[in-house]
Amino acid sequence: MTDNPPLNHLKLTAHCSLLTAYYSSIIMRVSYTSRYYADIGEGHVFPIRKFELVRDRLLREGTLRPQQIVEPLPALITDVLLVHTEDYVTRLRSGTLSPREIRRLGLPWSKALVRRSFLAAGGTINAARFALEDRIGSNLAGGTHHAFPDRGEGFCVLNDVAIAIRVLQRDGLIRRAAIIDCDVHQGNGTATIFEDDESVFTFSMHGAKNYPLFKARSTLDVELPDETTDDRYLEILQEHLPQVFNHSPEMIFYLGGADPYHGDKLGRLALTIKGLRERDRTVLAECKRRGVAVATVMSGGYAANISDTVEIHCNTIRAACSVFNSSQSSAAALK
Numbered sequence: 001m002t003d004n005p006p007l008n009h010l011k012l013t014a015h016c017s018l019l020t021a022y023y024s025s026i027i028m029r030v031s032y033t034s035r036y037y038a039d040i041g042e043g044h045v046f047p048i049r050k051f052e053l054v055r056d057r058l059l060r061e062g063t064l065r066p067q068q069i070v071e072p073l074p075a076l077i078t079d080v081l082l083v084h085t086e087d088y089v090t091r092l093r094s095g096t097l098s099p100r101e102i103r104r105l106g107l108p109w110s111k112a113l114v115r116r117s118f119l120a121a122g123g124t125i126n127a128a129r130f131a132l133e134d135r136i137g138s139n140l141a142g143g144t145h146h147a148f149p150d151r152g153e154g155f156c157v158l159n160d161v162a163i164a165i166r167v168l169q170r171d172g173l174i175r176r177a178a179i180i181d182c183d184v185h186q187g188n189g190t191a192t193i194f195e196d197d198e199s200v201f202t203f204s205m206h207g208a209k210n211y212p213l214f215k216a217r218s219t220l221d222v223e224l225p226d227e228t229t230d231d232r233y234l235e236i237l238q239e240h241l242p243q244v245f246n247h248s249p250e251m252i253f254y255l256g257g258a259d260p261y262h263g264d265k266l267g268r269l270a271l272t273i274k275g276l277r278e279r280d281r282t283v284l285a286e287c288k289r290r291g292v293a294v295a296t297v298m299s300g301g302y303a304a305n306i307s308d309t310v311e312i313h314c315n316t317i318r319a320a321c322s323v324f325n326s327s328q329s330s331a332a333a334l335k
């Protein structure tokens with residue numbers, strides 16, 4: 001004879017309340033290290049201080065507690081070689097990239113730059129592992145989507161998200177993944193890396209007239225006209241998100257670029273800070289609703305006022321905390 005229905009019901013109720021208690025007590029973990037900074041010279045268009053400023057602002061306001069910040073180790077060479085060529089990695093590490101390659105990268109080579117690139121990749125690998133355990137994880141860096149297997153470009157040295165996906169797949173933790181790339185520039189490196197790989201869905205929503213001049217082919221590319229505003233952007237995003245989930249990803253990487261902002265020097269779109277926060281909330285809420293783990297990474301942001309870029313990146317973490325119910329009070333419980 002089987003258990004009678006009321007007993008089953010009781011077991012199920014107990015199980016559900018345990019699960020609820022578990023999830024409501026989840027405290028989002030984020031990757032960060034002060035060594036995400038490297039000296040690239042005063043006045044460089046890339047705001048390399050933003051990583052530290054985002055961390056500081058989130059700690060100061062109490063969105064994050066120090067216990068939630070996990071320092072990454074640099075990605076292992078064997079992990080990086082799952083995506084990048086041995087020739088590129090060797091020359092990158094030894095400082096023997098050609099002047100043309102360095103010009104294309106747009107950042108001056110230094111040991112600290114190489115170190116920060118490996119650390120940022122390690123941070124994204126960690127964020128992905130946090131997400132698999134807790135449903136949400138984040139890296140306060142990363143999203144360097146213009147890096148190709150054999151070269152860097154557009155301020156992107158290593159393709160951290162591609163490395164993280166390959167590591168998770170190699171370790172048997174996931175088979176299928178998806179990338180939601182909302183940086184204003186097309187994720188051309190990422191699209192190329194996964195072009196012939198149907199296990200990874202690449203979705204890029206970007207400015208049609210923006211860099212890169214020659215676009216690669218993502219699984220799904222959505223090109224936006226100059227001066228696209230909040231309402232239109234959110235409408236287009238909502239319209240295309242279901243295609244990402246139809247791929248049945250076990251893990252999503254979200255690039256919450258700050259550069260679709262109207263005040264961005266390299267943006268060309270016209271979104272407000274409020275609209276970008278709504279974008280983050282829309283993507284993250286959909287991941288939660290569909291039960292797909294999500295790791296957030298930063299990608300670009302070049303506002304005339306760096307404080308705006310920092311605010312937009314902070315909003316991604318604030319949205320993640322509120323959507324996944326990782327509240328300040330649960331963070332305080334860690335103390």
Ligand SMILES: [Zn+2]
Pocket residue numbers: 183184185257259299300301
């Ligand atoms: Zn960008």
